[in-house]
Amino acid sequence: MKPMQPLTPAQFDLTAASICAAVLPHLWRLPWLFSTPILILLIGRWLQRRRGGARLPTWIKLPLILLFPVLIIFHYGNIFGREPGAALACAMLALKLVETESRRDARAAICFASFVLMSALLFANSLGFTLLLFAALTLLLAAMRELEPRAADASVQNRRATVTVDLRSGAIALAAAVPLAVCVFVFLPRLGSPLWGAPDDTSARTGLGDRMAPGSVQQLLIDDSPAFRVSFDGPLPPRAELYWRGPVLWYFDGTTWTRPGYLASNRGAADLQTATPTIAYDVSLEPTDRRWLLALDMPVAAPDNAVRGADMTLVSRTPVDRLLRYHAVSAPKYRLDATLDPQQRALALELPPGLDPQARALAQRWRSELRSDDVIIRAALDLFHKEFFYTLNAPLLGRDSVDDFLFDTRRGFCEHFASAFTFLMRAASIPARVVTGYQGGYFNAAGDYLVVRQSDAHAWSEVWLAGRGWVRVDPTAAVSPQRVQLGARAAAGARAPWYQADWLQLLRNRLDVVNRFWNDAIVQFNALRQQSLLTPFGIAKADYVDLMWTLIGASSVLLGLFAWWVLRAPRTAADPLDAAYARLRRKLDRAGAPSLATEGPLTLAARGEDHWPGNRALQRLFANYVGLRYAGALSSTQAVREFARAVAALRLRAHKP
Amino acid sequence: MTTSRLAPVATTPPLEPELAAALARALQQVNNVVLGKNPQVRLAFACFLAGGHLLIEDLPGVGKTTLAHALAATLDLSFQRVQFTSDLLPSDIIGVSVYERERAAFKFHPGPLFAQLVLADEINRATPKTQSALLEAMQEQQVTVDGITHGLPSPFFVVATQNPLDLAGTYPLPDSQLDRFMLRISLDYPDRDAERALLAAADRREVIGHLQPCLDNAQILAVRAAAAQVLASPALIDYVQALLAASRSHADIRVGLSPRAGLALLNAARACAVLAGRSYCVPEDVQQVFAGVAAHRLIPGSASNRTRDQLAAALLTQVAVRQAIA
Numbered sequence: 001m002k003p004m005q006p007l008t009p010a011q012f013d014l015t016a017a018s019i020c021a022a023v024l025p026h027l028w029r030l031p032w033l034f035s036t037p038i039l040i041l042l043i044g045r046w047l048q049r050r051r052g053g054a055r056l057p058t059w060i061k062l063p064l065i066l067l068f069p070v071l072i073i074f075h076y077g078n079i080f081g082r083e084p085g086a087a088l089a090c091a092m093l094a095l096k097l098v099e100t101e102s103r104r105d106a107r108a109a110i111c112f113a114s115f116v117l118m119s120a121l122l123f124a125n126s127l128g129f130t131l132l133l134f135a136a137l138t139l140l141l142a143a144m145r146e147l148e149p150r151a152a153d154a155s156v157q158n159r160r161a162t163v164t165v166d167l168r169s170g171a172i173a174l175a176a177a178v179p180l181a182v183c184v185f186v187f188l189p190r191l192g193s194p195l196w197g198a199p200d201d202t203s204a205r206t207g208l209g210d211r212m213a214p215g216s217v218q219q220l221l222i223d224d225s226p227a228f229r230v231s232f233d234g235p236l237p238p239r240a241e242l243y244w245r246g247p248v249l250w251y252f253d254g255t256t257w258t259r260p261g262y263l264a265s266n267r268g269a270a271d272l273q274t275a276t277p278t279i280a281y282d283v284s285l286e287p288t289d290r291r292w293l294l295a296l297d298m299p300v301a302a303p304d305n306a307v308r309g310a311d312m313t314l315v316s317r318t319p320v321d322r323l324l325r326y327h328a329v330s331a332p333k334y335r336l337d338a339t340l341d342p343q344q345r346a347l348a349l350e351l352p353p354g355l356d357p358q359a360r361a362l363a364q365r366w367r368s369e370l371r372s373d374d375v376i377i378r379a380a381l382d383l384f385h386k387e388f389f390y391t392l393n394a395p396l397l398g399r400d401s402v403d404d405f406l407f408d409t410r411r412g413f414c415e416h417f418a419s420a421f422t423f424l425m426r427a428a429s430i431p432a433r434v435v436t437g438y439q440g441g442y443f444n445a446a447g448d449y450l451v452v453r454q455s456d457a458h459a460w461s462e463v464w465l466a467g468r469g470w471v472r473v474d475p476t477a478a479v480s481p482q483r484v485q486l487g488a489r490a491a492a493g494a495r496a497p498w499y500q501a502d503w504l505q506l507l508r509n510r511l512d513v514v515n516r517f518w519n520d521a522i523v524q525f526n527a528l529r530q531q532s533l534l535t536p537f538g539i540a541k542a543d544y545v546d547l548m549w550t551l552i553g554a555s556s557v558l559l560g561l562f563a564w565w566v567l568r569a570p571r572t573a574a575d576p577l578d579a580a581y582a583r584l585r586r587k588l589d590r591a592g593a594p595s596l597a598t599e600g601p602l603t604l605a606a607r608g609e610d611h612w613p614g615n616r617a618l619q620r621l622f623a624n625y626v627g628l629r630y631a632g633a634l635s636s637t638q639a640v641r642e643f644a645r646a647v648a649a650l651r652l653r654a655h656k657p
Numbered sequence: 658m659t660t661s662r663l664a665p666v667a668t669t670p671p672l673e674p675e676l677a678a679a680l681a682r683a684l685q686q687v688n689n690v691v692l693g694k695n696p697q698v699r700l701a702f703a704c705f706l707a708g709g710h711l712l713i714e715d716l717p718g719v720g721k722t723t724l725a726h727a728l729a730a731t732l733d734l735s736f737q738r739v740q741f742t743s744d745l746l747p748s749d750i751i752g753v754s755v756y757e758r759e760r761a762a763f764k765f766h767p768g769p770l771f772a773q774l775v776l777a778d779e780i781n782r783a784t785p786k787t788q789s790a791l792l793e794a795m796q797e798q799q800v801t802v803d804g805i806t807h808g809l810p811s812p813f814f815v816v817a818t819q820n821p822l823d824l825a826g827t828y829p830l831p832d833s834q835l836d837r838f839m840l841r842i843s844l845d846y847p848d849r850d851a852e853r854a855l856l857a858a859a860d861r862r863e864v865i866g867h868l869q870p871c872l873d874n875a876q877i878l879a880v881r882a883a884a885a886q887v888l889a890s891p892a893l894i895d896y897v898q899a900l901l902a903a904s905r906s907h908a909d910i911r912v913g914l915s916p917r918a919g920l921a922l923l924n925a926a927r928a929c930a931v932l933a934g935r936s937y938c939v940p941e942d943v944q945q946v947f948a949g950v951a952a953h954r955l956i957p958g959s960a961s962n963r964t965r966d967q968l969a970a971a972l973l974t975q976v977a978v979r980q981a982i983a
Contacts, residue, residue, distance in 0.1 A: 581979075598975070598977055598978060599978065601939065601940070603941060621663065623665060624663055628666060629979075630890045631666060631890070631936070631937040639664075639666065643663065646663040
C-alpha cells in the first residue's frame with residue numbers, strides 16, 4: 001500500500017473551495033434545517049484545519065454521518081427523490097471535507113463535488129445558472145490539477161501564481177471538453193422529454209392564478225420575470241389589441257373572484273364567429289405549474305394537447321411544468337355566443353347575497369333611469385373616468401369591498417376596476433364576467449418577438465349584450481388609458497426604482513434574446529428537435545441504436561483527434577521564450593523576411609536591419625532574445641513575459657525586395 | 658514604428674575597455690598585413706586565444722608564412738620557423754643534450770620548438786617520427802629529453818602548414834594526428850582587390866619588420882582567461898551537441914566528431930565571442946568556427962564523393978539552431 005500523501009495548505013484550500021462551489025448552488029433552496037449545519041460544517045472544518053487541528057476521531061464523525069439521513073427522513077418523509085437526494089448529497093459532501101486528509105480523499109471529494117454541482121441543474125437550468133456552474137466546474141478542475149503530483153522545483157512558490165496557473169489549466173481542460181460535450185448533446189438518444197427533464201418542483205411559481213382577490217394582481221405587477229414570449233407570423237398587432245386571455249372568472253363571494261372547475265371541459269363547442277384577418281403566432285410559455293394557456297382574444301382553436309373552455313379559456317391537458325411552446329391563431333374581430341346559455345346567464349348574473357348595498361342601489365337606479373345596456377355601461381365608465389384614480393398603492397378594502405371602492409377609496413388598479421365594473425353590470429342585470437390575463441408586452445426588436453412579463457398582468461370585464469355576444473370592456477382604460485397604452489407602472493406614475501433604470505431595462509431586453517435562444521435551442525432540445533437536426537444529413541429516422549453508434553463513432557473520432565493533438569505537441573513548445581521567438585520568426589516570415597531554422601538570432605537580426613533599417617524595436621527584440629536565451633538572463637520569467645508581449649506588439653510593414 | 662517598453666537585457670563585456678581596444682588593434686594590424694583574409698585571420702586569433710594550434714592547408718605562396726610572422730610580431734611572441742624535410746629528426750626541433758667537458762655534465766641545448774610561436778612549415782614532409790615528436794610537444798606543452806622534462810614557453814602556439822597537392826614523398830598526417838590541431842584553415846587566393854593592393858604595396862617582409870606589438874604576454878593571458886570564462890548557455894550546448902550527434906549519424910560520414918572535437922568547437926566559439934566583444938556564446942560563434950574545427954576531423958564514408966569541407970557545410974545547413982522551434 002502506498003503511504004498516505006498529506007495535503008498541502010494550498011491543496012486543502014482549493015478542495016474546500018471546490019466543495020463550497022458545488023454546495024452553494026443548492027444552498028439557496030435547501031431548507032435551513034440542512035443549509036445551516038452544512039455551512040457550519042464547511043466553515044468549521046476550514047477553521048479547524050487552518051489552526052492545524054488534528055484529524056477528527058471516529059466518535060465525532062460517525063454520529064454526524066447518521067444525523068443527516070435521519071434529518072432528511074424527518075423533513076421529507078423519505079430519502080429518495082430529487083429534493084431529499086440533493087440534500088443528502090450536499091450533506092455527505094460537506095462531511096467528506098471533514099474527513100479529507102490525503103490526496104486520495106481530496107480527489108474522491110472533488111469527483112463527488114462535480115456530481116453534486118451538476119445535480120443543481122435538476123432544479124434550475126437557465127443560461128445564467130448554467131454559466132455559473134461552468135465557473136464552479138473550472139474551480140473543481142483547477143483543484144484537481146493542484147492535486148497532481150509534480151516535481152518540487154517546477155512548482156511556483158508564489159501561492160497566487162499557483163492558483164492562477166491552476167485556474168487557467170482548469171479553464172483549458174473545460175474548453176477542451178466542449179467538442180465532446182457538443183457531440184454528446186447532439187447524438188445522445190433522447191427520450192421524449194426535454195433536456196434535464198425531472199419531476200418538477202412543487203413550490204409555487206408566480207403567475208396567474210384561477211382566482212382574483214384584492215392584491216393578487218398587485219403581486220404580479222412588481223414581478224418583472226417573463227411570463228411568455230410570442231413571435232408573430234405576421235406584423236405585430238397594435239398594442240391596444242394585445243389582450244392575452246387567461247382564466248375567466250365567474251363567481252364572486254364579495255372579495256374574491258373564482259372560477260367554476262367544470263367550465264373548463266364543459267361544452268367545448270362555443271358559438272364563435274370570427275372574421276378575417278386572423279393573427280397567427282407562437283407562444284413560449286414559461287413554466288407556471290398551472291394549466292392555463294394564454295392566447296389573444298379570441299383563440300380560433302385550441303392548441304395541441306389543450307382544450308378550449310366554453311368561456312374561451314385555453315386549458316392544457318397537463319400542468320405547464322416546463323417551458324411550453326404552442327402555436328395559436330386568434331381573431332381580433334369576433335362574435336361570441338350570440339345566444340347565451342341559460343346556465344351561463346344565471347352564472348353571469350349571480351351576486352353575493354347581502355353585500356355591497358350601495359353599489360346595488362346605484363346599478364338599479366341606472367337600470368330604471370337609463371334605457372339600454374349600452375348607456376348603462378357608458379354611465380359606469382363615465383363614473384370611473386371622472387372620479388377614480390389609477391394607482392398601484394391601493395388602500396385596503398373592507399367587507400363590502402365594492403362599496404368601499406366605489407364610494408370611499410376610489411383608487412386602485414385593474415383588478416379593482418374590473419371587479420367593481422362587473423359587479424355593477426350584474427347588479428344592473430347585464431351578464432358580465434371577469435377575464436384575467438396579460439395586456440401588452442414589450443416588443444424586442446433585436447429578436448423580433450414580444451416578451452410579456454408578469455408585470456403585464458391585467459384584468460378586465462366582458463359583458464353579454466343581446467345580438468353582439470360577449471363584448472370586452474376594459475374599465476381600467478376608462479380611468480387610465482395609459483395603462484393600455486404604456487403599461488401598468490408608467491400609468492401609475494410610479495418612479496422607477498434604481499433596478500429598473502432605463503439602461504438596465506434595455507440591457508435586460510437584450511439579454512432576453514439570449515435567454516430565449518437558450519430556452520429554444522438547449523433546454524427544449526428533445527427527440528423531435530434532434531431528429532430535425534439530423535434529417536438534413538440524410539438520417540431520416542434514427543432510432544436509439546443508430547444514435548448510439550453515431551455517438552460512439554463521433555466521440556471516438558473526437559477523442560482520437562484530441563489524443564493525437566496532445567501527443568503530437570512537442571513538450572518543449574511549452575517553453576514561453578521559444579514560443580515567443582517562433583512567433584517573432586513567423587512575423588518576419590509574413591512580412592517578407594523568411595528564415596531557416598538553422599540560422600541564428602544574430603543572422604536574423606542583421607537581415608532585419610537590412611530589410612527594416614533603423615527599426616529599433618526589432619533590434620531590441622533580437623538583442624533581448626539573445627540575452628535571455630544565450631547570455632544567462634533566463635532566470636527571470638518576468639523578462640520572458642515582457643519579451644513575449646513585445647513580440648505580440650511588434651508591427652512590421654511588409655518588406656518589398 | 659512600435660514603441661517598445663522592452664528593457665534591454667544587461668550583459669557585461671568580457672574584457673576591460675583598454676584590453677578590448679588593444680585586441681581590436683591587433684586584429685586590425687594583422688588584417689592590414691594579410692590582405693582580404695578577414696575570416697581566416699579571425700579564426701587564427703580565435704585558435705590562439707582558445708589555446709589551440711593551427712593547421713593551414715594550402716598552396717605555397719598564398720601568405721601562410723606572412724600570417725604567422727604578422728601574428729608573432731603583433732602579439733609580441735618569440736618566433737621560430739622550422740622547415741620540415743624528410744631527413745629532419747626529432748632532436749632537430751626539440752633540442753639536444755651535449756656533454757660539456759669543463760662542467761663534466763650534459764647541457765640541454767633547446768631546439769627551435771622553444772619559442773612562443775613555432776611555424777612548422779610543410780609538416781607533411783617530415784617522417785612520422787618527427788611529426789609525432791612535434792604533436793606530442795604540442796599536446797603536452799613540454800618535452801622530455803634524457804629523462805628531464807623541459808617546459809615550453811607560454812603562450813605556446815604552433816602554426817603548421819601542409820601542401821595538399823604536392824604529395825610525392827610526403828607523409829600526410831594521419832587522421833588521429835589531425836585531431837591535435839584545433840582549427841584548420843586554408844587561405845586560398847586573395848580576391849582581385851586584395852591582390853592588387855598586395856602587388857602595389859611594399860614588400861610584406863618589410864611591413865612585418867615595422868609592426869608594433871599590440872598585446873604583451875600578460876594581456877594575452879588575460880584575454881585567454883576571459884575566453885575561458887565565456888558563458889556557454891544550455892541552449893548553446895544543446896546546439897553543439899546536436900551538431901556532434903548529426904556528424905555521427907550522417908550517412909556520408911564514416912567517423913563523426915569526437916568529444917575532444919566538441920570541446921574544441923565550444924572553446925573556439927568562446928574565443929570568437931570574445932573577439933566579438935561578448936561574454937556569452939551565440940550560435941553564430943559556433944557556426945563561424947564549425948568548418949575550421951570539424952572539417953579536418955570528419956572522415957567521409959567510402960561511398961561519399963563529397964569533400965570534408967562540403968560535409969561540414971552540409972551539417973550546418975541541417976541542424977536547427979534550436980531543436981524545439983525547428
